[in-house]
Amino acid sequence: MISDSRAARLVLGLLAAFASVVPHAENALPALKFPGPAASAQSAAIASKGYIVQELRDHLYWLSDGAYNTLFLVSSAGVIVVDPLPTLGANYLKAIAEVTDRPVTHVIYSHEHTDHIGAAYLFPKSATYIAQRETARLLTSRNDPRRPMPTLVFDDSYTLAVGDQTLVLDYRGANHEAGNIFIYAPKQKVLMLVDVVYPGYMPYPNLGIAVDVPGYIKAHRDALAYDFDTLVAGHVDRLGTRQDVEVSLEFVTELQRVGARELAESPYPTYLNRHPGENKWFVHDAYEKQLVDQCYAELFPKWQKRLAGAELMLNSQCWSMIVALVVQSPPVDASPR
Numbered sequence: 001m002i003s004d005s006r007a008a009r010l011v012l013g014l015l016a017a018f019a020s021v022v023p024h025a026e027n028a029l030p031a032l033k034f035p036g037p038a039a040s041a042q043s044a045a046i047a048s049k050g051y052i053v054q055e056l057r058d059h060l061y062w063l064s065d066g067a068y069n070t071l072f073l074v075s076s077a078g079v080i081v082v083d084p085l086p087t088l089g090a091n092y093l094k095a096i097a098e099v100t101d102r103p104v105t106h107v108i109y110s111h112e113h114t115d116h117i118g119a120a121y122l123f124p125k126s127a128t129y130i131a132q133r134e135t136a137r138l139l140t141s142r143n144d145p146r147r148p149m150p151t152l153v154f155d156d157s158y159t160l161a162v163g164d165q166t167l168v169l170d171y172r173g174a175n176h177e178a179g180n181i182f183i184y185a186p187k188q189k190v191l192m193l194v195d196v197v198y199p200g201y202m203p204y205p206n207l208g209i210a211v212d213v214p215g216y217i218k219a220h221r222d223a224l225a226y227d228f229d230t231l232v233a234g235h236v237d238r239l240g241t242r243q244d245v246e247v248s249l250e251f252v253t254e255l256q257r258v259g260a261r262e263l264a265e266s267p268y269p270t271y272l273n274r275h276p277g278e279n280k281w282f283v284h285d286a287y288e289k290q291l292v293d294q295c296y297a298e299l300f301p302k303w304q305k306r307l308a309g310a311e312l313m314l315n316s317q318c319w320s321m322i323v324a325l326v327v328q329s330p331p332v333d334a335s336p337r
């Protein structure tokens, strides 16, 4: 039987792992130190109609509700929709109608997560629905009527040319999720990559719930290989830049180095030997907590100044990275740069 205090520790550990409760955070949400530079016009538009739509370049539009965002591209032959966001729902179609009366001919899924594509059922059945093969495989198992199956599936790369517009879709391996793709508009020099970089903010907890942490880090380098100046990242209240990708990469590589050094300095068998006779599973729990606390203490002073939300989310990033170093990553050089 588990004692109440041990059960409580177990629950707290799980909550911390999912970053619903972070030991260093207050119970109430603290005011973020530097929220994105949402212009007042942008805030007013979101308050009045629920979204803003903004042309980035050459009929490529950014669409945002302030927390989620995506893009659509108006071609001479119809509209290419990316990520039918459920937070927008039918407002997505209203936003398109604000700028064109052309029909939606294509719908692209960045990845299978419902919070990004769960309004797909609202879009025309006649459209072509495009996704990477891993996304299609996952959607087969979900059997979710909100996320209709793609009708065009690709493996590595697909160039979508519609009328006078082009989007390049690339898959470079699992990162945030298996099947999460790079969506690139070469003429506009705009790149879309969802749930990897959070411009100006610390990633969503647990490195944006990355299923593959080495792949998540690599996705930053893959992104920087594109010739782009504007990033549509799927979240937060502003667009991103190359510099946002570089800062996020600096954060995750530093996080990885700190985690690797801690694991090298304090291997689990040594920690276990110092706690003989205790329940070894709970000793492991305490071991992880110690590593996470050290990681937080080392990284917080620097990163709370550079990425908003560190006080809420840094603990979960430390936990995810340490676990990934144990279960996923090849050996990492822990020496300082």
Ligand SMILES: [Zn+2]
Binding pocket: 111, 113, 116, 176, 177, 195
């Ligand atoms: Zn996602």
